Amino acid sequence: MLAYAVQRIIVSILIIILAVTALFVMIQFVPGDPANVMLGPRATPELKEALRERLHLNDAFIVQVYYFFSGLMQGDLGVDLTSNRPVLGILIEQAPFTASLVASTLLVTLLGIPIGTYAAVHRDGFFDKASGVVSVSLIAVPPIVIGLYLILFFSVSLQLLPAIGAGEGFWEILLHLVLPTLAIGLTWIGYVSRLVRASMIEVLGQNHVKTARAFGIPNQRILRAYVLRVALPATITVLGVSIGFILSSAVIVEIVFSRPGIGKLMYDAVISRNYPVVMGTVLASTVFIVTATTISDLLNVMLDPRTKDEN
Amino acid sequence: MTEHTPLIEINDLAIKFGSHTAVNNVTMDISRGRIMGLVGESGSGKSTLANAIIGLLPYAAQISHGSIHFDGRNLQSFTAQDWGKIRGKDLAYVSQDPMSALNPTLRIGKQMLDIQHFSEQSTTEKLANALAALEQVRMPQAQARLSMYPHELSGGQKQRVCIAMAIMARPKLLITDEATTALDATLEVEIVRLLKELQKDIGCSMLFVTHHLTVVEELCDDVTIMHQGDIKECGTVSEVFSNPSDKYTSNLLTCDPSRIEEKCRRLPIMFNLGLKELADPEIDRKRINNKSRPLLSIRHLDVTFRKPRSLIDILTGKPKQRVEAVKTASLDIAPGETVALIGESGSGKSTLARAAFRLVPSEKGEIYFDGTDLLSITNADMRSFRNEMSLMMQDPIGSLNPRIPVGTSVIEPLIVSEKASGLNLRDEAIHLLELVGLSADFVDRYPHEMSGGQARRVGVARALALRPKMIIADEPTAGLDVSIQGEIFNLLAELRESMSLSILIITHNLHVVRHLADRMVIMYHGEIVETGTTENVIRAPKHAYTKVLLEANLQAKYGV
Structure with a gap:
């Protein structure tokens, strides 16, 4: 298990390096010169050249990658071109907003597991049919639309929940999380519940469940240890991957709800060609996604011993 | 309850799947302390009956009338709690497929x-x-x-x-549903003997569901024969097997190749419950001319697999682990000869067959097909040779695309090898199907509309599409009933004679091999340990493993 974990982490680090390198390549093809954007149209060529030199923009991209990672080793991600503050500081300041949104969305998404389980056990019953219709409808609607309707209903009409900003103090922060979380999470509850239902039904028909029943093992125990435990790995893999989608939905949701966070930061940085900040946010989200998939893989190995031997 | 009442009393039981009746008015008893064998072909309702006793019928099944009493208690009146009290305590169950039972x-x-x-x-x-x-x-x-x-x-x-x-x-009752079917012959006999011993120890009753007649003889006291949901016959094993009163039972016993003493080229098969073809003892068989050049000749072949290394192994420079699947194997097959390749699972027999097609790379050695060394030619040249050898898959229904009609599947090899131009493909498909004894209307059928035996015939037809010189059949009758098994082997024997095909059968069923194969090749742990004419190997096995194998194939005790 430990050897597998070490191996998995090495692979994760390689993926991060590859992703950042790929981003440098892509940035080469983006039209527009950051020096122009930052210094304005009236800057002298000498000034622009000096800035390019400082940002290593004239070097081959592989050299830029090298500077980026050697800076990273020393905790230096460069400086925000507009505010001149260190990027790392900005990231540390903004990350908790996004992390709390992703975490609460994941927690809400987990609701799909009991819903799917109940639907599978009471297959073709009213709850199964109803949750199926609702789930598929929710999957079909994009988070931005759900978000706007949530604001209209809960904030504008009912005036129950705040729609804008992130709030201060524990309760305020929680209240401010509700609508953005639902905007992203409702889709995922539907998705996960359908997925859990399908894999539960598959496992319920498997031979080893019949063996367990034939030995009179109590139903609760069968559902927990013989059905859910076998059905869950597929769901956990999807949840690991879903972090990436949740993060990209967060970009939109943070704009819709005017929430601070990595998503909004990334959006603003791309618009203003603020390369150090773009790199910083991409690095942060890559690390985040890779960590999430690594954790889901390790969880899978813990739940299903066969996965380890296949690797 | 007194010791004299039966442990299980089934009275006039009928079980339906929708409108289809799976078990039809069955009445049977299982006595205390005895082993009851429940025999029937697939689809005869024997597993459904076993599932009904333990209360685990599938979702769609419905008991329409009748009753099952266990130890004097009516099982139909049982609630979930009642079942919870007897399952795993008074009733125990061993399922068909050990691979997925845990x-x-x-x-x-x-x-x-x-x-x-x-x-x-x-x-x-x-x-x-x-x-x-x-x-x-x-x-x-x-x-x-x-x-x-x-x-x-x-x-x-x-x-x-x-x-x-x-x-x-x-338990008071142990139910085993085809518990030994998925196992190798050597393992099967070991498990059967173990079951018998344990049953004596515990003193329980046992319901042994199977389609192996010889296993029933070895293990059971009583036997019930089922066919299409009906009970055909019931009695003690010695009674039923030596003096069957029902026609189906006696035909079933006649079809069992292990009960046929003489070597036969044609095995008896059943048709509408009657015997259609009788065994045809080999009288004037054309001897294979062993001096002619062999069609396929494998010389000192080594096949090695490398296990994939983990990242840590690669970083630490640990060498790849190698598994020798086939070790210096040599094998000849003459034109028109039937050779049986026998060995337990993992002995390398399928790998050897695949290596002959170059589907797996060989480490060392030579493979000559019709005089050409297959290991020295290019992949492009290999394609034309592949057309001359056909592989018949183990799982016939699984190897057919469920969404395309059978007629299209059959001519697929022609299209893939670009030999289809100028042919009327529909006529060609009909011709191929007729060759294997299927009528023209099968062209438009889909795989799920056929029985297992018919699907295997389609497998043979597809293997014949390119007019090959040789067919390799991998476990062509695994899981089939004796009668359908006979059909498939008779078909192969006919084709062998009419088209002078060479056939390599991979199997661990010695009983059919005895009748149909000219020569036997025994593999053990990747090595060919014995080769010889079928008669010689069976009469005087030389290698210790061959002896074990012959011993493990249970012999019929009661003649018909």
């Missing part, structure tokens, strides 16, 4: 603890019970197995775990 995510010990949920004992005591049960089924290194996961055990070991779980319950 929870893949829990350790063996944990699962054996779970089934002792009735007991008030401490975990330590329960673990001791589990260990004792594993030792009773003669599991090697029983203590270590408790902390293993199912995938770390072989098929035979898993089946031992299942049996250990069943006997740990010390």
Whole structure:
């Protein structure tokens, strides 16, 4: 298990390096010169050249990658071109907003597991049919639309929940999380519940469940240890991957709800060609996604011993 | 209840799947302390009956009338709680497929603890019970197995775990549903003897569901023969097998190749419950001219697999682990000859066949087909040789695309090898199907509309599409009833004669091999340990493994 974990982490680090390198390549093809954007149209060529030199923009991209990672080793991600503050500081300041949104969305998404389980056990019953219709409808609607309707209903009409900003103090922060979380999470509850239902039904028909029943093992125990435990790995893999989608939905949701966070930061940085900040946010989200998939893989190995031997 | 009433009394029981009747007015008893064999072909309703006794009928099944009494209690009136009290205590069950019968995510010990949920004992005591049960089924290194996961055990070991779980319950009735079908012959005989011993120890009754007639003779006291949901005959094994009163039973026994003394080129088969073709003892068989040049000649062939290395192994420079699947194998097949390749699972017999097609790379050695060294030619040249040898897949329905009609599947090899131009493909498909005894209307059928035997015929037709010189048939009759098994082998024998095909049969069923193969090749742990004419090998086996194998193929005790 430990050897597998070490191996998995090495692979994760390689993926991060590859992703950042790929981003440098892509940035080469983006039209527009950051020096122009930052210094304005009236800057002298000498000034622009000096800035390019400082940002290593004239070097081959592989050299830029090298500077980026050697800076990273020393905790230096460069400086925000507009505010001149260190990027790392900005990231540390903004990350908790996004992390709390992703975490609460994941927690809400987990609701799909009991819903799917109940639907599978009471297959073709009213709850199964109803949750199926609702789930598929929710999957079909994009988070931005759900978000706007949530604001209209809960904030504008009912005036129950705040729609804008992130709030201060524990309760305020929680209240401010509700609508953005639902905007992203409702889709995922539907998705996960359908997925859990399908894999539960598959496992319920498997031979080893019949063996367990034939030995009179109590139903609760069968559902927990013989059905859910076998059905869950597929769901956990999807949840690991879903972090990436949740993060990209967060970009939109943070704009819709005017929430601070990595998503909004990334959006603003791309618009203003603020390369150090773009790199910083991409690095942060890559690390985040890779960590999430690594954790889901390790969880899978813990739940299903066969996965380890296949690797 | 007194000791004289039967343990299970089934009265006029009918079970339906929708409008289809799976079990039709069945009345039978299982006596205390005796082993009842329940025999029938697939689809005869025997598993449905077994499932009804343990109350685990599939969702769609419905008991339409009749009753099952267990130890004097009516099982139909049982609530979920009542079932919970007798399952795993009075009733135990060993399922058909040991590979999937255990929870893949829990350790063996944990699962054996779970089934002792009735007991008030401490975990330590329960673990001791589990260990004792594993030792009773003669599991090697029983203590270590408790902390293993199912995938770390072989098929035979898993089946031992299942049996250990069943006997740990010390049940009044042990139900086994085709518990030995998926096992190799050598393992099957071992498990059957173990079951018999354990049944005596516990003194329980046993319902043994199977389609192996010889296993029933070896193990059971009583036997019930089922066909299409009806009970055809019921009685003690010696009575039923030596003097069957029902026509179906006697035909079934006639069709069993292990009951036919003389070597026969044609096996008897059944048609509408009557015998269609009788065994045809080989009188004037054309001898294969062994001096002619062999069609396929394999010389000193080595096939090695490399296990994939983990990242850490690659970084630390650990060499790849190699598994020798086939070791210096040499084999000749003459034109028109039938050769049987025999060995237990994992002995390398399928790998050897695949290597002959160059589907797996060979390490060393030579493969000559019709005089050409296949290992020295290019991949492009190899394609034309592939057309001359055909592989018949093990799982006939699984190897047909379920969404395209049979007629299209059959001519697929022609299209793939670009030999289809200028042919009327529909006529060609009909011709091929007729060649294997299927009528023209099969062209438009889909795989799910056919029986297992018909699907295998389609497999043969597809193998013949390119007019090959040789067919390799991998377990062509695994899981089939004796009668359909006979049909498929008769078909192969006919084609062998009319088209002078060479046939390589890969199997572990010695009974059919005895009748149909000219020569036998025995493989053991990747090596060919014995070759010879079928008669010689069976009469005077030389290698120790061959002797074990011959012993393991249970002999029929009662003649018809």
